Amino acid sequence: MQLLLHSTELDMLPDFVRVKRHTNRNLLRWVRVQIPELTPLIRGIATLKQHEGNFAGQNIELDFVLTREELRRPDMEAIRQKLTDLARQIGQAQEKRLLEVAAEAADSVGNVVHATGEVTPDKILEVLRRVHMDFDPRTLQPTGGHAWVMAPETAAVVVPKLKEWEKVPEFTAEYEQIMSIKREEWNAREADRKLVD
Amino acid sequence: MLERLIENWLINTGERGYEVAFAQLLAAEEHRVLQGPVHHPFEHGKDILTFAPDGQLHAYQLKGPNVLNIESFEEIQGQLLALVGAAVTHPAVSPARRADRVFLVTNASLTPPVRDRIEKFNLGNLPAGLPPIEPVEREQLLGRFIAAHGKYLPQTLPDIRNLLELYYSDPASLFPVRRFAAYLNAILPFPPQVVTMPDCRKAVANVTLLTAYAVASWTRADNHLCVAQAWLTVCLTLLRFAAFRGLDESVWVGSYELSLEAARAAIASLSREAAEAPDVAVPDLVEGLVYPSRALIVGGLLAAYFLSERTIGFVDRAGQDHIRTVLKREVPHMVIVGESDVPAIFVVALALEQIGEIKMARQLMVSLVANLSKLNQRHSKSPFPDPYHDAEEVLLSKLGADSDLEGEGFDGRSYMLHIGVEWLARRLWRQHLATFWSSITRVQFLEFQPSTPDNYLAVEDNDGELRMWFAGQPQSWAVLVAQSTDLDKALLPQLLWSRRELMPYLPILFPHRLTATLAKAVDAIASDPKA
Numbered sequence: 226m227q228l229l230l231h232s233t234e235l236d237m238l239p240d241f242v243r244v245k246r247h248t249n250r251n252l253l254r255w256v257r258v259q260i261p262e263l264t265p266l267i268r269g270i271a272t273l274k275q276h277e278g279n280f281a282g283q284n285i286e287l288d289f290v291l292t293r294e295e296l297r298r299p300d301m302e303a304i305r306q307k308l309t310d311l312a313r314q315i316g317q318a319q320e321k322r323l324l325e326v327a328a329e330a331a332d333s334v335g336n337v338v339h340a341t342g343e344v345t346p347d348k349i350l351e352v353l354r355r356v357h358m359d360f361d362p363r364t365l366q367p368t369g370g371h372a373w374v375m376a377p378e379t380a381a382v383v384v385p386k387l388k389e390w391e392k393v394p395e396f397t398a399e400y401e402q403i404m405s406i407k408r409e410e411w412n413a414r415e416a417d418r419k420l421v422d
Numbered sequence: 423m424l425e426r427l428i429e430n431w432l433i434n435t436g437e438r439g440y441e442v443a444f445a446q447l448l449a450a451e452e453h454r455v456l457q458g459p460v461h462h463p464f465e466h467g468k469d470i471l472t473f474a475p476d477g478q479l480h481a482y483q484l485k486g487p488n489v490l491n492i493e494s495f496e497e498i499q500g501q502l503l504a505l506v507g508a509a510v511t512h513p514a515v516s517p518a519r520r521a522d523r524v525f526l527v528t529n530a531s532l533t534p535p536v537r538d539r540i541e542k543f544n545l546g547n548l549p550a551g552l553p554p555i556e557p558v559e560r561e562q563l564l565g566r567f568i569a570a571h572g573k574y575l576p577q578t579l580p581d582i583r584n585l586l587e588l589y590y591s592d593p594a595s596l597f598p599v600r601r602f603a604a605y606l607n608a609i610l611p612f613p614p615q616v617v618t619m620p621d622c623r624k625a626v627a628n629v630t631l632l633t634a635y636a637v638a639s640w641t642r643a644d645n646h647l648c649v650a651q652a653w654l655t656v657c658l659t660l661l662r663f664a665a666f667r668g669l670d671e672s673v674w675v676g677s678y679e680l681s682l683e684a685a686r687a688a689i690a691s692l693s694r695e696a697a698e699a700p701d702v703a704v705p706d707l708v709e710g711l712v713y714p715s716r717a718l719i720v721g722g723l724l725a726a727y728f729l730s731e732r733t734i735g736f737v738d739r740a741g742q743d744h745i746r747t748v749l750k751r752e753v754p755h756m757v758i759v760g761e762s763d764v765p766a767i768f769v770v771a772l773a774l775e776q777i778g779e780i781k782m783a784r785q786l787m788v789s790l791v792a793n794l795s796k797l798n799q800r801h802s803k804s805p806f807p808d809p810y811h812d813a814e815e816v817l818l819s820k821l822g823a824d825s826d827l828e829g830e831g832f833d834g835r836s837y838m839l840h841i842g843v844e845w846l847a848r849r850l851w852r853q854h855l856a857t858f859w860s861s862i863t864r865v866q867f868l869e870f871q872p873s874t875p876d877n878y879l880a881v882e883d884n885d886g887e888l889r890m891w892f893a894g895q896p897q898s899w900a901v902l903v904a905q906s907t908d909l910d911k912a913l914l915p916q917l918l919w920s921r922r923e924l925m926p927y928l929p930i931l932f933p934h935r936l937t938a939t940l941a942k943a944v945d946a947i948a949s950d951p952k953a
Contacts (some may be wrong), residue, residue, distance in 0.1 A: 250828065257829055259793045271800065274830045276810040276934070278682035278870060414895065418860040420852060 252304075256312045263309070264316025266372055267323060285318045287311060324374065344383050346390050349397055358407040362415075365408060424575050424582065426587060428567050431635050432529045432560055437486035439641045440529055441469065441686045442653075443567070443634035444484060448472050449676045450627035451693040453480065458683050468505055468521070471512060481505055481521035496537045502526065502543070506552045520553065527558040547812040556935035571628055581609055588636035593643030594704075596719075596814055597651040599931050602636065603881035606659040612666055613684035623673050626663070629656060629678045646692035647723060652926045654683035661917045661924065662879035666887045681923050682923070688725040690741065696720055697744035702752065715813040716787035721752045722766025725773035729944070732776070732951040746777050753782060760807040760816040764838040765929035765936045766788065770846070772926075772948040788854050791842040795861040807832050808868075809933040835866040835890070837934070841941045843893070844906035848945065850897055863893045869937050876915045878935055880927065909942040922947055 261268035275282075289311050295303065331337050338351050359368045375383060388395040441459035449455050453472035465835035470482040480835045483505045488494050499860065505526075509518040526540070538555070544554035568575075576582045583606045588598075609632065611617045613627050628925060634641075637652040657678055665676045696702055702720045703709055728745045731737045737745075758767060767790055774783035797804045807816050811827050821826040843862060846855050855862070872878050873885035894902070913921060918925055926944055 227527040246824070250824065253829065271834050272831050273835070275888050276808075276870075277882050277884060278873075278888050279884075281888075411529050416861075417895045420856045420859050420899050420902070422899055 246249050252308060255305075256315075259309060259312035260316045260319070263313045264320050266320050266374060267316060269369070270323070283313065283322060286316075294313050298407060318360060344379075344386065346393070346396050346399075349387065349390070350396075353400070353403050354406075358404075360408055360411050367404075367407075424571075424585070425564075425568055427586065428636060431589070432564055432567070433487075435486075435529060435638055435642065437484050437529075437940040439486075439638060440563075440634065441484050442481070442680050443631050444527060444563070445470050445669075445680050446627055446630040446634075447563075447566055447570050447675060448480075449680070450624065451475075451566070455676055455680070456467075456512050456906055458660050458680050459687075463651070468508075468510065469625070471510060471515075473514070474523070474804070478522035479510060479519070480523050481510065481523065482525045482527055482677075485526065485528045485530075487528065487571075491533055492535045492539060496581070499543075499792045501822045502555060503689045506555060507550075519725040520552060523556065524553050524666060524677040525556045525558050527563070529560050529563060529657075531559050531561065532557055538897055554809060567631065571631060572624055576632070578608075581605065584608075585632065585636060586617065587636055589871060593645050595649035596812070597637075598644075599641060599651050599655055599814075600723065600881050602652060602654050603659060603695075603932075606633075606656065607881065610659065610663050613740060616850070619669075620672065622667055623662075626660060626669075626677045626768075629660065630681055633681070636762070644691070645718060646688040646695070649690040650685040650692065651931065652683045653688065654924070654931055657685065657921075657924055657932060658879050658928065659919060661915065661953065662876055665876040665879070665917050686727070686731075687897060689723060691722070692743040693724050693727065693741065693748065696724070697747040700772070702748075712817065714755055715759060715763070715817065717752040717755040718758065718763055718766045718770075719813070721749055721756060721770050722763075722930050724748055725766070725769040726930045728773045728776070728921045729926040729948050733925075733947055742777065745773065749777070750782070753786065756786075758793070758806065759813050759820070760811055761794075761809040761836065761838045762812050763846060764794075764809065764815075764841065765933045767943065768841065768929065768936065769926055769944065771845070772945060776948060777796055784851065784911055785850070787842055787845050788851070789860070791839065791846060791854070791858055792841060793867055794836050794839040795858045797819050798833060798836045798839065799861065800864065802833045805834075806836070806838075809837050812933075833934070834864075835868050837868045837870075838936065839865055840867040840869070840893070840938055841936060843902075844938055844941065845908035845945065847899075847902045848942075850903065855896075855902075859893070859897065861894050865890050865893075867893065870934060871937070872935070875913055876917075878915055878918070883934060906938075907942070909946060910939065912941045914943055920950075 261270075289307060291304070291307070336355050338348060338355065351379050356371050358371065360366060429491045437458075445455055445458045448470065452475045455470065455472050457468070457471040459469050462941050468481040469484045469740055471889070474480050483498075483501055485498065505521075505524050507520065509520055511518045532540075540555055540557055547554070564734060576585055587603075588602065591598075594749075606629055609625075611621065614770070633656050635651055640648040640652070660678045660681065663669070664671075664678075688924045701713075702716055703713055704716070724745050728737060728742070752768065753774070756767065756770070758764060767786060771783040771786045774780070774786070794806065796802075807819070807827055807830070811819075811825075815825040815827060819827040839862065843855060867890065869890055870883075872880065872883045874888075877883040877886065881891045916953070918928070925940075925947055929940060929944065
């Protein structure tokens with residue numbers, strides 16, 4: 226993440242470079258922390274700075290504007306608010322790109338469940354069957370790394386239904402069956418982390 | 423402004439500080455340099471030998487600013503007698519004979535009594551048919567240096583500023599290898615600039631001269647390590663320039679060899695001094711914080727030197743003893759703080775093997791693989807930063823100071839783990855790898871592939887590709903061993919193979935260039951220097 230500053234005039238005046246550098250560094254650190262906080266979907270996803278070569282990623286350019294009045298009368302709370310908005314925009318852009326890449330990858334191997342029409346227990350279970358899952362070796366619980374992403378209006382319909390289905394023995398039995406298979410698959414993968422002849 | 427810088431440099435430098443530049447100056451003046459700067463009992467008063475453009479044999483005795491008065495002059499009279507009277511024995515001079523012209527070169531201005539003594543000395547030698555000593559003093563040197571640069575003195579303000587910053591650097595600081603390499607790239611006319619062959623020749627000479635100025639501060643302070651790094655950076659840059667321009671050896675090899683000799687002389691001094699000292703400490707209240715990194719930098723350069731010298735010829739017993747002493751003494755203190763330290767560990771391990779310390783070498787590499795596979799796990803709190811960040815930046819970051827690591831995360835991946843894995847696989851240390859394999863598979867391997875073989879020599883390559891992959895799950899041992907020994911020489915610069923003495927230094931100077939291919943190549947020439 227890079228902060229490129231553009232001003233319109235009076236560049237020739239002396240500046241307090243070290244003070245600004247220090248403060249800017251701290252603010253950028255704060256923004257970096259805010260991005261995953263404000264965009265939970267990208268929380269925990271590793272980032273990589275590529276130092277040279279062809280870049281596979283995309284540049285995101287966002288505007289951050291301070292008025293002259295804000296420059297003259299610094300209000301750190303107001304600046305922080307603007308930076309929060311900036312962090313949100315960065316997070317949303319990253320989230321959008323993440324979903325695009327995930328969709329392209331899923332489409333390319335056909336790992337897609339088409340849920341046109343009403344969301345049913347079968348469709349939810351089918352999604353679970355197709356998801357890669359890892360487990361904590363001590364608790365044997367899923368370690369995360371997967372998330373349900375829905376439009377708010379869809380979630381408003383589906384989440385209550387899910388809560389209802391969780392009370393249906395056939396649904397929970399099938400769910401446990403899937404999780405059991407997932408654990409076996411994970412176990413097999415873990416057992417393969419070895420050298421063989 | 424730069425004329426003043428050259429003048430200032432000439433005034434303040436010692437004999438060693440300008441000898442490479444003077445040899446380069448002669449080459450730029452179209453002399454054929456037979457013998458670059460040498461200092462041994464068999465030099466017989468002749469530091470440099472050349473054939474001048476008119477075919478005459480020239481011999482030069484170089485002195486620093488300490489021949490100003492008659493007393494100091496009398497101390498070197500024996501050398502001057504050898505300069506004029508002793509025959510030159512060199513394969514290019516057959517049969518052996520006296521030089522046609524002889525020169526006493528000094529970066530000082532001789533006093534009238536000294537000039538008078540030289541005149542009388544020459545008159546006395548005339549009946550014996552001995553050539554007169556021709557003094558070359560500071561003013562003449564200055565004019566000749568400026569003329570040799572021609573249009574190739576840095577012209578843009580950033581290049582001038584870079585040179586001035588280097589010239590006035592604190593000699594106790596680390597040498598900024600990457601910045602210096604970028605600077606040399608900027609002043610050499612790489613494509614797409616259109617230049618003639620004579621222009622290329624001048625540009626090459628210019629780089630060597632500018633390096634003498636740039637590294638002057640470290641040279642004056644006898645900071646041999648930094649001096650060596652500077653000259654080796656020149657060697658890498660000249661190889662790349664020659665490759666990109668398709669230059670004939672006659673255009674660049676003289677400057678390359680002068681630079682390489684300057685580096686070798688500096689490392690030999692470092693080796694001797696480090697072996698004779700009880701440690702490599704620079705006393706300070708907080709020395710303990712940086713000692714492990716210094717031990718690694720010194721050890722890495724000496725190890726690379728050892729491997730490099732073996733490709734050129736035999737490493738004498740004394741030299742080998744110095745290196746063995748330093749490596750054995752310092753290895754227990756070496757600690758890596760980031761992946762930029764790994765190439766040093768890698769060449770130290772190779773050198774240890776060659777001096778018979780196989781167990782120590784294995785422990786070093788096993789420890790490296792164990793640490794990288796453990797500390798660079800996903801969500802690790804203290805992963806090793808990638809090789810694009812040098813040890814000083816990593817240490818600054820650990821101390822909470824400003825550094826170039828700002829905003830980066832390094833957990834879950836490694837640029838160097840697969841290098842260590844393949845090192846162990848080549849030596850069939852399966853049981854060690856089997857112990858760590860589960861952890862190894864959870865760390866993503868990264869490797870930057872330069873866009874062309876010649877760009878291995880570039881400090882930055884904007885067209886290369888970053889490769890990412892995971893270790894096999896499961897991994898066939900047979901496949902891993904085959905992969906770790908399969909070296910495709912064509913992936914590395916052809917010129918690097920013909921100048922393989924530079925190969926062990928490449929990852930030390932540019933840690934981010936240590937790929938599996940380069941590692942295999944360095945490993946191959948370590949075990950068989952003529953491979």
